[in-house]
Amino acid sequence: MNSSLLTIPARRRRLSDEMEDPDEGLSRFQPAARLTMLRYLQDLHEAETPLDAVPPQYHTGRLPNSKSGDGKPRLLLMGQRRSGKSSISSVVFHKLPPSETLYIEATTRVKKESMHSFMDFQVWDFPGHVDYFDPAFDTENIFEEIGALIWVIDAQDEYIDAIMRLHKTILNLQQHYPAINVEVFVHKVDGLSDDFRQDTFRDIIQRVQDDLSDAGFENAPVSFYQTSIYDHSIFEAFSKVIQKLIPQLPTLEALLNSLCLSCRIEKAYLFDVLSKIYIATDTSPTDIGNYELCSDYIDVIVDVSEIYGWDRPEGEAGEEEYGESGNQDAESLITMEKKGNNYLYLREINKSVFQRPESASMADPKQSRYLALICLMGEDSSAEKKALIDYNVGVFQEALKQVFPR
């Protein structure tokens, strides 16, 4: 029966008609548990897959396990029930205020979220209480094309069980799909005191790694992050997860490094404006404070642009006389009052290039996909040199176009 379920979504309607009969047949002979299992399997296909009006405009290269090489990277959110998986996906991808996540109901079926931004990717939010390695499940279908598995552990709860399940999952994956990155989010750390948080985090890493080395996997690709939806740490963690899926990352980092060096930039980030995930930064040490500053800065720009970027009627009086209509890519600069303080520089990159075509919904102008370069300028970089910096950023932009041809 699995083979019939693997049909492409276009045939879904006919498929569900066909399903009537085997379903009834099963109910006569199968125990109830089998039925539930069947429902999950159906859900996997029936789950809302957001309509994708725009085909992915380009891809960032071959995915680890992809056969065709042009699928969307898929991120799997898994973990114990009530560990915060749905909350994470709502906060990160739907911009839900963290306080509202209290009202999210338990996930009973697989939820698929599609993210249209610089990089198209899909997030699958799984119910916590289902065992996916049950032979009845089509593991191949689930794990075949994923880029990363995100395992969420509730740091405020008993995590021994969660680690056991994680261990089982990793072992299973290691056998069949060794290229999948396993990312462990030690979640809800906001509720723990600093010391206790460090202890818990270290304890979890220790346990997982001990278990794995006992099973003979010394260097399994498992990374750990401390996250919370009440601050920016969840975005930072997602940024790092996504970065691993971008094959051009070393090139981007090298470009940013040379930009930083030539312009005396303290820290440069390449942000995806829509999701506020950064896809690359220079290789100097990162500080969550810098990230938050940049992320808040994007908010300011987006909000002001919304207020004054409204659609003016064509042919505004006097508008035609400005032959030069300014730069299409927005740029912004903040200088601080106190001498010696850092200032911020923002430049939108490839906005025009990645603008959605007319056919796509243009109702929300923010839906256009683009990157922004945000730089925290160093202390000795004076604002007078802005023209030089502009030029250098222009060169950087050119280089970026070569890295990401359309």
Add this chain to the structure above:
Amino acid sequence: MNSVKRQKQRKVLLMGKSGAGKTSMRSIVFSNYVAKDVRRLGATIDVEHSNIKFMGNLMLNLWDCGGQDGFVENYLTHQRTHVFGSVAVLIFVFDIESREFAADVINYSNIIRALSECSPNAKVFILIHKMDLVQTRLRDQLFAERADYIRGASEGFKDSVDFFATSIWDQSLYRAWTMIIYHLIPNAASIETLLQQLAEVIDARELILYERTTCLMVTHVTRGMENENPYTDRFERISSILKTHKQSMSKHTGIPAGTANFAEMQIKTGRFMFFITRLTENTNLAASIPPSEQIFNAARINILLARPRFAELDIASRPRAPAEGGQGQPPSAQIGAAEA
């Protein structure tokens, strides 16, 4: 000389039932608090005074009056002349969630009576607060009902009292306070005339003058097409955006919030150009101009050159004609009155 002195000090009373949110809103507007931090605030004991320097020559003397019955009793009896004398503005805060609304209104009438006795020329603003706790579709109706009822109890101030629905969780708080501040600025008309001239010279779509520590708008000038901007609440929104940005700056760079001011902020896009720069000691000017580098650069220079004239306005305090006002109106409606 004495009148000039008094003109500078404007006494503002902040009153209302205990727990209505008086100190919370004061902390957010004037002391760089974030909305979620106000739960740390304790009850106000007696009166807390604060002086806020505003627009150079305007000094707000804010009396945050504790709202517990014992204190109110005291204000109305022993300290009656002390508290209610020479008041420029009374801000009375009602809690929309209050269970004894009728009792609140009786309290309010007592205070109004004392006010009309001691400073009959004062202006009264009513803030109906914590509106976020009411369901969105009921808000307007409930607000109108309450406002009518309170107006009925306003006695001598019946015709001049202004109502605002507020909440610390959105920009409505900034809207109400912008109106209050606008009422208090002694030379608003001359500032507006000057701003209008400046806008003509630099060909700006819109100029917004705002106070730098509170981010409250002082006044604005809008020209041409920009009047049709669908975001009619943009001034409050910009106040709110700038305030948030300021807090984020101070949080992540370790500069105290009071001094985390930017010297200049520019945003250039294909559709508009926007920049904020310092105008006088206490004010910043935000300008939205057409997307053109020439206009942008010229505008910056011109604003730089216009600074001394605005600084002059700051010091020269001309008493404001008492009749002038119509405080509920948007500031732009008053440009015509400037010649008077």
